[in-house]
Amino acid sequence: MKEAIRLEGVTMRYRVPHERLNSLKEYTIRRLKRTITYGDFVALSGVNLSVAAGERVGVIGRNGAGKSTLFRVVSRVLIPSEGRVVVSGRVAPILELGLGFHGELTGRENVMIQGALLGFSRRQTRARLERIVEWAELQDFIDAPIRTFSTGMAARLAFAVATDVDPDILLVDEALAVGDEKFRRKCQDRMAEITARGRTFLLVSHSLEQIRNNCDRAVWLHHGAIVRDGDSETVAQAYHEWSLGETDQVAPAPGR
Amino acid sequence: MSDATERSGVGEDVRLGFPSSAPAVYDSARRAPRWIEEAVQLWRYRGLVQELVIRDIKVRYKRSVLGILWTMLAPLLNMIALTLVFSSILKTAVQNYPVYFMTGSIFWAFFSQTTTSAAQQTTASNELAKRMFLPRSVFIASAVGGGLVNLILSLVPLILILLITGYPFHPTWAFLPVSILVITLFTAGISLLLFTVTSRFADVREMYTVLVQTWFFLTPIVYEPSIVPFRYRVLLSLNPMYHLIQVFRKPIYDGVLPSPTLLAGSFALSVAVLITGWVYFSHRSDKMAYWS
Numbered sequence: 264m265k266e267a268i269r270l271e272g273v274t275m276r277y278r279v280p281h282e283r284l285n286s287l288k289e290y291t292i293r294r295l296k297r298t299i300t301y302g303d304f305v306a307l308s309g310v311n312l313s314v315a316a317g318e319r320v321g322v323i324g325r326n327g328a329g330k331s332t333l334f335r336v337v338s339r340v341l342i343p344s345e346g347r348v349v350v351s352g353r354v355a356p357i358l359e360l361g362l363g364f365h366g367e368l369t370g371r372e373n374v375m376i377q378g379a380l381l382g383f384s385r386r387q388t389r390a391r392l393e394r395i396v397e398w399a400e401l402q403d404f405i406d407a408p409i410r411t412f413s414t415g416m417a418a419r420l421a422f423a424v425a426t427d428v429d430p431d432i433l434l435v436d437e438a439l440a441v442g443d444e445k446f447r448r449k450c451q452d453r454m455a456e457i458t459a460r461g462r463t464f465l466l467v468s469h470s471l472e473q474i475r476n477n478c479d480r481a482v483w484l485h486h487g488a489i490v491r492d493g494d495s496e497t498v499a500q501a502y503h504e505w506s507l508g509e510t511d512q513v514a515p516a517p518g519r
Numbered sequence: 520m521s522d523a524t525e526r527s528g529v530g531e532d533v534r535l536g537f538p539s540s541a542p543a544v545y546d547s548a549r550r551a552p553r554w555i556e557e558a559v560q561l562w563r564y565r566g567l568v569q570e571l572v573i574r575d576i577k578v579r580y581k582r583s584v585l586g587i588l589w590t591m592l593a594p595l596l597n598m599i600a601l602t603l604v605f606s607s608i609l610k611t612a613v614q615n616y617p618v619y620f621m622t623g624s625i626f627w628a629f630f631s632q633t634t635t636s637a638a639q640q641t642t643a644s645n646e647l648a649k650r651m652f653l654p655r656s657v658f659i660a661s662a663v664g665g666g667l668v669n670l671i672l673s674l675v676p677l678i679l680i681l682l683i684t685g686y687p688f689h690p691t692w693a694f695l696p697v698s699i700l701v702i703t704l705f706t707a708g709i710s711l712l713l714f715t716v717t718s719r720f721a722d723v724r725e726m727y728t729v730l731v732q733t734w735f736f737l738t739p740i741v742y743e744p745s746i747v748p749f750r751y752r753v754l755l756s757l758n759p760m761y762h763l764i765q766v767f768r769k770p771i772y773d774g775v776l777p778s779p780t781l782l783a784g785s786f787a788l789s790v791a792v793l794i795t796g797w798v799y800f801s802h803r804s805d806k807m808a809y810w811s
Contacts, residue, residue: 287720339652342805348547356651367578379570
């Protein structure tokens with residue numbers, strides 16, 4: 264099976280000052296007085312992961328376990344401090360719906376920008392506009408400023424643009440949990456459509472329900488390391504039990 | 520043009536509509552030198568630059584009554600006020616002060632607005648580039664693009680003033696694109712440096728606002744260089760803006776081309792600043808995701 268994502272000993276380390284210093288004045292003064300202290304924050308430590316093309320993988324873990332960092336490393340927002348990341352194919356993120364929307368601009372104008380953020384040319388986005396609007400069921404509102412949209416409407420539009428891309432690898436960060444029941448079902452259907460076409464699918468979610476429904480495999484991150492990796496049912500169950508406090512200890516940690 | 524480039528890349532990725540030359544494999548262990556990689560990515564995302572420039576123009580004018588007229592009106596009002604002060608009160612010897620001042624102020628507005636906007640782009644760029652892959656240089660490019668649009672627009676009131684005051688249109692106007700190119704290279708270089716520093720230290724933005732204000736008065740925009748006392752002339756010649764302003768002003772106001780020395784010097788300086796800015800920026804751009 265072709266490999267879509269491979270992480271080899273990926274460590275993500277931040278050197279952070281103990282206090283946040285984003286003022287040059289303060290930085291200079293403290294630097295001269297030598298009172299800046301740093302600490303290392305390790306968001307990912309030695310993560311090894313291989314995802315085959317067409318796999319549907321869920322990522323679970325507590326807040327701060329490194330889930331978002333893992334996504335950022337895969338989508339090349341962050342360059343790993345150590346190790347290697349290899350990603351084959353186009354990555355499309357569905358992270359926060361409506362990121363990059365501008366309230367003063369119309370729905371149509373915002374779609375053009377979203378398209379450009381995903382790497383489309385004007386012509387390409389315009390060719391898709393009709394279909395996007397239709398899917399989002401916003402034909403009557405598309406020329407009104409986004410600020411007049413409800414949250415649900417904006418989310419619908421953002422989701423429609425992002426999933427119209429048909430990428431090789433889709434990164435989804437809990438974006439599915441918005442909107443009304445009908446819209447959620449529609450999103451689910453579209454996700455299923457995408458994975459049915461053999462696209463790789465990575466989902467971060469706190470909802471084990473979502474992981475079970477959408478993924479075949481799940482990866483459990485704890486303090487920046489993978490502690491469980493297996494079929495989604497088993498891993499979700501183990502995580503669930505652990506988070507209820509039924510088991511004290513995190514299951515044997517491979518790769519530590 | 521875009522049709523041709525897109526069709527030529529039809530090979531694999533029409534389906535995705537991704538920039539067709541995008542590499543299918545990303546390998547963090549095998550990256551091109553940063554300054555090359557950033558340039559390649561910027562080119563790939565040129566559509567986004569265009570979109571951001573259009574967005575900024577639309578947003579700026581959408582809710583303003585005077586709309587696009589304002590861009591043209593502002594330099595006119597400034598000019599009228601300064602002409603009153605300089606011709607009536609300070610009795611300047613400058614011939615046709617309105618044209619003299621406006622050539623300088625248009626140039627300065629382009630430089631200061633573009634660099635300031637680049638420094639402000641750090642917030643918007645962090646919000647997006649922290650979450651999805653984007654070359655951050657698109658935000659600087661869009662600041663420069665927006666500045667250029669304004670520069671072109673503000674030529675309209677300048678032409679108006681030339682017509683009203685009966686000032687001749689010298690054939691050297693044809694040289695203006697070259698002048699604009701030179702000052703754009705310089706402005707882009709400063710924007711890159713400023714963006715990089717501001718990404719790390721947000722307070723640099725305010726410091727720069729003050730600096731730019733002072734710099735304005737140290738540059739012969741509202742006054743002519745000949746009133747500067749002789750002992751300060753050396754200092755004046757150390758100010759890059761003193762030379763750049765002449766590259767822009769001479770073809771319009773004096774009706775002569777900038778001297779080869781002036782042109783070559785300004786061009787070399789601008790290219791040097793741009794390269795420095797580009798290398799510094801791309802070298803630090805990996806880090807920007809941590810700073811934000």
